[in-house]
Amino acid sequence: MPLDLSRIKYDLFYLSPEIVLVVWGLLVLLVDLGLARTATLDVRRRRIGMLSLIGVGIALAAAAVVCFVPLFVRGDPHLERSWISPESAAYFLDPDPTIFFGTIAGDLQSGFFNLLYVALLGLVVGLSMSTSFTEELGEYFALLFWATVGMMLLTAAEELVTLFLTLETMTICLYLSTALEKSRRRSAEAGLKYFVYGSVSSALFLFGLSMIYGMTGSTSLEAIRDVLRTGGTAGLRGNVAGAVSILLLMVGFGFKIAAVPFHQWAPDAYEGAPAPVAAWIATGSKLASFVAMMKVFLHGLLPWSNPSTSVLGPGWIGIVAVIAAVTMTYGNFAALAQRNLKRMLAYSSIAHAGYILVGVAAVSVSTVEAKAAAAVLYYLIVYAFANVGAFAACAWLVRDKNSDDIDDLNGLAYQEPLLAICILVLMLSLIGIPPLAGFFGKLYVFMEALNQPQTNQPISLIWLVALGLFNSVVSAFYYVRVLKAMFFRQPGEKRLLPASRAIAVPIVLGTVVVVIFGIVPDYLMGMMQAAAVPMLTSPIVVPKVNDELYKPKPGQVIPKRPPVVSSPEANKAYADQMKRGMGTNKGGGGPAPKKGGMPPGTKKGAGKAKTGGGAQPGKQAPEKAKEGSGASRTMPGRSQIGAVAMKAGGA
Amino acid sequence: MSNDIPLTWFLYFAAASFAVGLAGVLIRRNAIAVLMAIEIMLNAANVNLVAFWRYGPDRPDAGPLAGVILAIMVLTVAASEVAVGIGLILLCYRRWHAADVDRYDSLEG
Amino acid sequence: MIQVLFVVIAAVGLAAALGTILARNLVRAALYLIGFFFTVACVFVLLEAEFLAALQVLVYIGAVAILLMFGIMLTRNIQGDDPSSAMSVWKVPGLAAGFCVFAVLAYGITEQKGIGTRYSWAATERRPSLEQVKEGATATGRTEAVNEMAKVVGRELMTRYLIAFEVAGLLLTAALVGAIAIAHREEVDPSAARIAPRSAQETGAPANGPGSPAIAVAAPAATESH
Numbered sequence: 014m015p016l017d018l019s020r021i022k023y024d025l026f027y028l029s030p031e032i033v034l035v036v037w038g039l040l041v042l043l044v045d046l047g048l049a050r051t052a053t054l055d056v057r058r059r060r061i062g063m064l065s066l067i068g069v070g071i072a073l074a075a076a077a078v079v080c081f082v083p084l085f086v087r088g089d090p091h092l093e094r095s096w097i098s099p100e101s102a103a104y105f106l107d108p109d110p111t112i113f114f115g116t117i118a119g120d121l122q123s124g125f126f127n128l129l130y131v132a133l134l135g136l137v138v139g140l141s142m143s144t145s146f147t148e149e150l151g152e153y154f155a156l157l158f159w160a161t162v163g164m165m166l167l168t169a170a171e172e173l174v175t176l177f178l179t180l181e182t183m184t185i186c187l188y189l190s191t192a193l194e195k196s197r198r199r200s201a202e203a204g205l206k207y208f209v210y211g212s213v214s215s216a217l218f219l220f221g222l223s224m225i226y227g228m229t230g231s232t233s234l235e236a237i238r239d240v241l242r243t244g245g246t247a248g249l250r251g252n253v254a255g256a257v258s259i260l261l262l263m264v265g266f267g268f269k270i271a272a273v274p275f276h277q278w279a280p281d282a283y284e285g286a287p288a289p290v291a292a293w294i295a296t297g298s299k300l301a302s303f304v305a306m307m308k309v310f311l312h313g314l315l316p317w318s319n320p321s322t323s324v325l326g327p328g329w330i331g332i333v334a335v336i337a338a339v340t341m342t343y344g345n346f347a348a349l350a351q352r353n354l355k356r357m358l359a360y361s362s363i364a365h366a367g368y369i370l371v372g373v374a375a376v377s378v379s380t381v382e383a384k385a386a387a388a389v390l391y392y393l394i395v396y397a398f399a400n401v402g403a404f405a406a407c408a409w410l411v412r413d414k415n416s417d418d419i420d421d422l423n424g425l426a427y428q429e430p431l432l433a434i435c436i437l438v439l440m441l442s443l444i445g446i447p448p449l450a451g452f453f454g455k456l457y458v459f460m461e462a463l464n465q466p467q468t469n470q471p472i473s474l475i476w477l478v479a480l481g482l483f484n485s486v487v488s489a490f491y492y493v494r495v496l497k498a499m500f501f502r503q504p505g506e507k508r509l510l511p512a513s514r515a516i517a518v519p520i521v522l523g524t525v526v527v528v529i530f531g532i533v534p535d536y537l538m539g540m541m542q543a544a545a546v547p548m549l550t551s552p553i554v555v556p557k558v559n560d561e562l563y564k565p566k567p568g569q570v571i572p573k574r575p576p577v578v579s580s581p582e583a584n585k586a587y588a589d590q591m592k593r594g595m596g597t598n599k600g601g602g603g604p605a606p607k608k609g610g611m612p613p614g615t616k617k618g619a620g621k622a623k624t625g626g627g628a629q630p631g632k633q634a635p636e637k638a639k640e641g642s643g644a645s646r647t648m649p650g651r652s653q654i655g656a657v658a659m660k661a662g663g664a
Numbered sequence: 665m666s667n668d669i670p671l672t673w674f675l676y677f678a679a680a681s682f683a684v685g686l687a688g689v690l691i692r693r694n695a696i697a698v699l700m701a702i703e704i705m706l707n708a709a710n711v712n713l714v715a716f717w718r719y720g721p722d723r724p725d726a727g728p729l730a731g732v733i734l735a736i737m738v739l740t741v742a743a744s745e746v747a748v749g750i751g752l753i754l755l756c757y758r759r760w761h762a763a764d765v766d767r768y769d770s771l772e773g
Numbered sequence: 774m775i776q777v778l779f780v781v782i783a784a785v786g787l788a789a790a791l792g793t794i795l796a797r798n799l800v801r802a803a804l805y806l807i808g809f810f811f812t813v814a815c816v817f818v819l820l821e822a823e824f825l826a827a828l829q830v831l832v833y834i835g836a837v838a839i840l841l842m843f844g845i846m847l848t849r850n851i852q853g854d855d856p857s858s859a860m861s862v863w864k865v866p867g868l869a870a871g872f873c874v875f876a877v878l879a880y881g882i883t884e885q886k887g888i889g890t891r892y893s894w895a896a897t898e899r900r901p902s903l904e905q906v907k908e909g910a911t912a913t914g915r916t917e918a919v920n921e922m923a924k925v926v927g928r929e930l931m932t933r934y935l936i937a938f939e940v941a942g943l944l945l946t947a948a949l950v951g952a953i954a955i956a957h958r959e960e961v962d963p964s965a966a967r968i969a970p971r972s973a974q975e976t977g978a979p980a981n982g983p984g985s986p987a988i989a990v991a992a993p994a995a996t997e998s999h
Binding site: 672674680688692699714728729735744748751 | 774779787790791793799806810813816821824825828829832833836837841844847848864867868870871878883894898900922930933941945947949951958
């Protein structure tokens with residue numbers, strides 16, 4: 014065997030949550046087969062639901078172990094480490110964050126997001142138990158589990174093959190789940206519409222992917238960036254094939270995140286799908302797709318983002334900014350006209366995708382990429398929890414009133430005041446009202462869009478930020494409609510029954526998350542920043558091979574490849590990064606960890622140091638310190654909002 | 665070989681097939697016909713991948729067969745997509761007794 | 774010589790693809806599609822990826838096309854040819870859009886310059902030659918990949934692309950489970966009451982009605998593509 018396989022048995026450790034979910038899905042399927050003959054539907058639903066929850070619990074424990082054990086091992090240099098073997102300790106101390114030969118990442122970001130997905134899955138599984146909408150219970154829960162596995166691996170993918178496959182796994186499982194409510198016609202139609210749009214966009218995505226492979230000769234994201242960087246400052250200028258492939262990739266991702274004009278499927282799919290499935294599509298698949306999009310565009314295709322200083326120059330930032338603007342505006346204005354709660358939530362998700370795209374554009378122009386990426390991740394997490402709570406309210410309506418119009422919420426405050434207040438908090442967070450977490454998400458994202466290095470001609474995204482603020486104000490109008498229905502109208506004849514635990518837990522948990530991360534945003538931001546660093550950078554893995562295979566033949570020229578990171582300084586830098594992420598809330602933008610001697614990137618003038626990411630940290634740190642003296646280097650606490658706002662005014 | 669097929673010919677063929685598939689998706693109203701057009705597009709991407717693999721020096725970290733492996737995975741995805749699509753189309757057909765996408769109108773659209 | 778062969782194959786393939794999207798009769802469209810799949814397999818042979826050509830024939834023609842045929846037969850209208858396959862008003866704009874996409878792609882392919890030190894597509898006149906393997910020695914690297922593709926595919930799938938391989942297995946299982954779950958016919962179809970008597974005879978007549986072919990069709994299609 015030419016490849017060195019000794020690491021695989023350790024790499025499997027990082028896959029334990031996924032393996033648990035896959036096996037448990039099969040188990041649920043088989044148990045349902047056995048139960049289907051003997052039990053009634055309600056009994057089956059309860060039993061299969063409890064079995065699924067147990068599986069989710071095991072996966073949650075596995076995900077927690079996978080996320081935190083490496084941190085403990087790395088974070089404490091004085092630890093005796095007597096509780097693990099020296100080989101395992103050496104494995105965890107290896108600063109290379111990719112596993113399985115560089116196809117997926119096993120770092121803090123994937124670990125944290127695994128935990129997040131499994132937690133959200135628990136909420137969704139709980140929601141599924143509250144109403145009876147399908148008879149194929151085993152298949153339904155199995156598909157939910159496997160969609161989650163797709164999401165977890167998609168977040169971790171560092172390579173285009175894995176990315177495409179996991180994207181398809183997640184989406185196909187969601188197509189199938191959407192159509193499982195066989196008693197209603199709208200569910201089948203929603204599934205088919207979702208499927209047709211999704212397949213076309215994935216075919217377009219694949220063609221773009223094949224052209225990127227042709228241009229760079231590799232499918233690993235880091236290698237793609239390496240090749241694109243050697244293209245110099247020209248970027249996309251004159252490269253029609255590159256521009257077309259970026260457009261095709263945007264189509265693929267744009268469909269998944271429901272950005273305009275690829276959003277047509279979203280309102281129908283959300284309305285037709287059963288409420289828990291709609292919740293999963295709106296949160297889990299959007300989260301995973303955004304992270305994948307950030308990896309591809311900000312890690313792999315970063316050299317093509319903005320080689321010029323104008324937004325509409327040859328680079329992808331222009332198109333992302335335009336799509337963000339159109340998406341925000343269309344989503345908000347279309348939501349104003351909706352009477353159906355699920356459709357309103359669908360359009361509001363579209364609008365939120367617009368805000369998040371502003372953040373994605375911001376990462377490529379911001380001074381410290383990791384901070385901007387952290388802002389986006391923070392927004393995604395907060396949005397996910399708020400949305401799951403909102404869809405839980407939809408499930409409640411469907412359970413008792415069999416329809417999910419906004420008017421069905423009339424008078425909720427008189428019946429269940431506590432839950433009505435929780436829903437109020439969730440809607441306020443989605444609008445973006447301080448001191449809730451939604452406000453801080455928007456604040457960080459918009460600030461990062463304006464936080465650019467001090468050059469003569471910074472790329473001005475100020476119009477985008479202004480549009481975002483305007484849209485936030487507009488969005489208040491339709492969220493408030495929900496609150497008006499709950500608090501200021503009398504309940505109709507058909508009243509809502511008391512919410513079961515399955516419905517109350519997502520709502521209350523969402524409220525708690527939104528409130529806590531609104532009052533103390535810095536902890537989560539710090540952790541997200543530590544997570545964002547390995548997401549945006551990872552060394553090229555050239556696996557240890559039998560040298561005979563790759564010895565250059567006489568006269569053959571092989572392009573030089575950089576060595577794998579494995580030096581003590583890199584170790585220490587990584588450990589420091591982890592410590593900063595875990596410890597205080599002042600985890601500001603430190604110098605990026607040494608990236609193993611990559612060829613020094615081209616430096617386009619004093620300002621844009623970020624694309625010269627390959628430069629030695631020693632050279633880089635003073636420059637960043639010089640630039641950063643204007644921008645705030647630490648997490649923007651509330652006291653620094655004024656300073657940044659003044660700076661934004663001058664940008 | 666002194667006269668080998670230039671790479672661009674393969675790429676033109678793939679691009680033309682892709683364009684034909686895309687036109688098919690826009691033209692056809694029957695869901696199964698749309699599915700067939702999607703298969704044409706996926707095959708075009710496969711031809712692209714294998715041509716790039718054969719004609720180019722891939723980077724060493726991609727292994728000796730990156731394009732072919734990706735093509736095999738696309739094959740797998742396409743097959744499962746067709747299975748799912750036919751299942752969904754059958755489900756809709758049983759409700760509406762038509763496979764015409766324009767007839768499905770129970771959602772507000 | 775080989776260039777002439779490629780032009781012929783490509784022309785046949787494009788004609789088949791055009792036939793697929795323009796044929797009124799769905800069964801004819803499916804047959805054109807099978808022709809297109811076969812020409813793509815021939816193109817793979819020209820690219821020295823015979824293993825992939827065999828896979829293409831087995832999976833696409835042997836499973837996907839058959840499944841499409843089943844789908845067509847199970848969703849036909851009662852009266853002969855499917856009238857809904859008639860062209861919509863989108864015909865001319867759709868073809869125009871396709872042509873524009875092709876024009877942009879062709880321009881991009883012709884004008885592509887290599888990034889950094891990589892090769893330019895338009896300048897590549899011939900494929901890289903494979904080294905000659907000496908007597909008794911084993912091939913390595915790309916030569917081995919081309920000459921013994923099945924072995925190298927197996928090795929790569931089990932080492933470098935292990936995750937991709939396992940996820941593909943998961944995808945196939947999920948598609949299988951889900952397609953059966955949505956397509957199988959319940960004992961009492963809730964919409965059965967609305968079926969007109971004539972079509973009730975058509976669709977419900979044999980005891981193993983359209984339900985079980987759907988199951989039987991989904992299962993072999995998914996298992997064969999392993």
